[in-house]
Amino acid sequence: MSSEMRDFMAASSGYDGGPQDRHSCIVLVDMTKNVLLGQFSDYRVPTGGMQVLSDRLRDEFIKLGGEVYTNTPVTGMANCSSGSAAEHHQALLTAAGKPFCSKSVILALHEGALEKLWWRTLSMETAWKAAIPGEASKLFLGFDKPWWREAPFGFYEGAEVSSLDIEHTYFIGTQADHVSANTSTGQSNRNSLVLASYAVAFPAYRWANMEATKANISAFQGRANAFVGSETPLVPNATGFTVSQHMVDLAMHQLHQLHNVNAGTIPPPYTAAAIHWPVSWHNWGIGANPSEVIRKVGQLDAYQNVFICGEAYSKSQGWAEGALRSAEYILEEYFNLKPLAGMPTKWLSRYR
Template sequence: MLLNCDFTPDVTYKAIVKGYEPIPLEICQQFVQSGGEVYLEHRLKSFAAAELPDGSSGVKRSLISQNQPGETIEIFARALILAMPRRSLELLDPTGEVLDPRNRKVQTLIRTVTPVPMFKMFVSYHTPWWEKVEVTKGRSVTDLPVRQCYYWGTEGEQLKADRQNQNSVLLASYDDTLNVTFWEGLRDKKEEPPFETKAGYYGSDYSGSPDWHHYKAPAAMVREIQRQLKEMHGLSEIPEPYSAVYMDWGDDPYGGAVNFWNIHAKSWEVIPQIVHPQENVPVYICGEAYSDGQGWVEGALSTAEILLQDHFGLQPPDWVTEEG
């Protein structure tokens, strides 16, 4: 199966040097340089077909400020592209020609996929303790709720001599479906005192990006991940972490990390329809959720190409062959 191609023994892993985030940031920067406007910290509330000031047809969008509740911005556009999964679409106000609940065709198209929750937890240590069991890279799998963990790089990798003072990050848990519910029980649990290490409360000595603290794992979750990591690696003790974060992609506005086609859904029919769900209304939907590459960024890119080529008249790149 294509979905399992990253699980083969001889697979190699490659990563973007500065992470994936620079890609959308660079695209955003080029968009602004080309005259576009970006509204950060705003949420799309609703949209509807509208007549533009020049008399042509377009769309009116209502945006809500996340920082100033109650503040609404209305923007007119010739077209609206919703790069959104199912749950994000369902959170929009059910108004306008496209999302009107009486529009059974569009409602049926949106519900042809089901979101799949996923959970990730990253734990930081001052030393790569997993090397004691001769693990230096790759992935480990278990039937414990952590399910699988990936061994990431270590700061100062070139300084092999000092292996006891190298901050290391472990993708300690990467799971989905029913395993996510296990961690949900530990999300909001209050503990006094919080998880404490020899150096103080975990996270107290981390001075990196403030975004890291927005996803800080609660003490109960840290204790449990430590317990399972020890059992998984056959160790009686492992070092205490200095920081840990988690992300539950089942939360709104995502609804899930990936989306899968429902049984009996004919994807080859749905994809071209949902890209432009309502005739005569310039509203388009693209993204991973309604693609033939669900769960992968390639799926999002493929639906974007369908939109650009079939509805905006753009030609495919020179490097694309007829065989794809």
């Protein structure tokens, strides 16, 4: 992909193009579909959020007698040594040392995780080179009030896109939207949250390298407000990412740039949290034939009962829908399951 094309993508969509070895023909199709015609797209989210899909799958699987193991990384594969060949074919090896034998194995893993498995096939070598990983990051800032609803800004909520390092900014809302009051002060709780930066590719890499522990710089300290005790001013560090003061300063500087206001117009945040995904999404590389790669990794040549699916090997890379379509393709194509009830008849047409 040329540097001009990459700049066009970043300026028009807010998504940095990432490495320049992307398949330009696929990029043009995606740009036309997602950016230029994005206003006509039909975006859908399950009631209750995307998490309900995995929760329902887990619950239904357990009802059928299945066992769910979390935090159990797969470290390798081998021929199963127990049971007859007709009953069991493959064994998944785990970090805990317990093998899981099965007739068939479906791995919803990206190329980085698959590459750590000790077995290799020509199909997998092709897939590793075809799907190029990209990184992403998010930086959340908490404020005492929804300053964007006041002058000189004057908007209630929404999203903004820019060519700055913050890329995408989402104004999420305030506690005052849900009637709440501090009994000691009688003030309405107006604590508000902003996704100050949702960045991908190079900008995400730059944000990741501003982490306090990695850059050996001062961590953001935060402060108390009327509704957050001074002993716990920060959001719990559940992501393992320590926000630096430099990250907050840069984000605040770029928020001022974005709205073309003088420094100090936007009040400082009282809390911050961030997360970085080294492998968050994928793109097809130069010369990749998505249909061919999807078929090859769908059912591996050397292991006829090992199947690969996921966003990395889909025709909707970077989207949860890509992972869902890829999984549905495997189940219908190789396990002869009927399509999901209510799904569009052409939902998998691009895969066949």
